[in-house]
Amino acid sequence: MEDHIMSVSINKSSAKVLDQIRVIVTDKVKNHENDPYFVKKAEQAKKNLRKLGLPNK
Amino acid sequence: MHLNHYDLYTTTDFCDYEFYSKGPRGNIKKAVRFAKIKDDEPVVYNLGFGDMDEGTGNVSDLSVSNNQDTKKVLASVAFAVLQFSNHFGNPYVYAEGSTPARTRLYQMGISNMWEVIGEIFDVYGAREGRWELFRKGVNYSAFLVKRK
Numbered sequence: 001m002e003d004h005i006m007s008v009s010i011n012k013s014s015a016k017v018l019d020q021i022r023v024i025v026t027d028k029v030k031n032h033e034n035d036p037y038f039v040k041k042a043e044q045a046k047k048n049l050r051k052l053g054l055p056n057k
Numbered sequence: 058m059h060l061n062h063y064d065l066y067t068t069t070d071f072c073d074y075e076f077y078s079k080g081p082r083g084n085i086k087k088a089v090r091f092a093k094i095k096d097d098e099p100v101v102y103n104l105g106f107g108d109m110d111e112g113t114g115n116v117s118d119l120s121v122s123n124n125q126d127t128k129k130v131l132a133s134v135a136f137a138v139l140q141f142s143n144h145f146g147n148p149y150v151y152a153e154g155s156t157p158a159r160t161r162l163y164q165m166g167i168s169n170m171w172e173v174i175g176e177i178f179d180v181y182g183a184r185e186g187r188w189e190l191f192r193k194g195v196n197y198s199a200f201l202v203k204r205k
Contacts, residue, residue: 032088
C-alpha cells in the first residue's frame, strides 16, 4: 500500500488559529489492539469511567 | 499560536498513531492508541500513549525517556486526538496517566496548550469523583475531551 498524506485544517477565527496537521496514513504502523499495555490501560479506563459517568451538560 | 509537533503516522483505521521523539537520547518511537471503552452513545475512546520498543514492538510508559522535547511530544499527542476526532465523528476521548505523575504531565500539557486546546475542545477534569470543566492550577485524576 502506498503511504498517503492527509491534511486537517482547523480555522477558528475567534482564536485566530489556523494550522494544518499532516498525518501520513500507512500500513507500516503497528496495530496495537492486542498490546498488553494498551489492553490494560483500556480496562482500567473502562472501570474508572463507569464510576465517573459522563459530564452533565 | 503555533504548536510545534512531530509528523504523525497512522494506520488505515486511524486508531493507532506513531511518531519519533528526537533529542539527546536519540530517536524514540512513541505509540498512541485510541481504544473504545463505551459502545453506546455517546461513545467514548481511551487515549493510551507510551514508548515503543522497536525490537519487541511492545509499548510501555514505565521509563522516563527524557528526550528534552516533552512539549513537542504532548503537542503531537494532542494533534493525534484532533485527527482521530475528525475521523470518528467527534466522540469523547478519555485519558489518565498510569501514575499520578504522568497524569500531572498530561495536565501540564493541556495547560501549556490551553490557548489552542480550549478553543477546539470541551475539556473536563475528574476531581472528587465527578467531572468539572478544566481549570488551570487544579489537580485532576483523569481528563475527558470532545471537539466543540
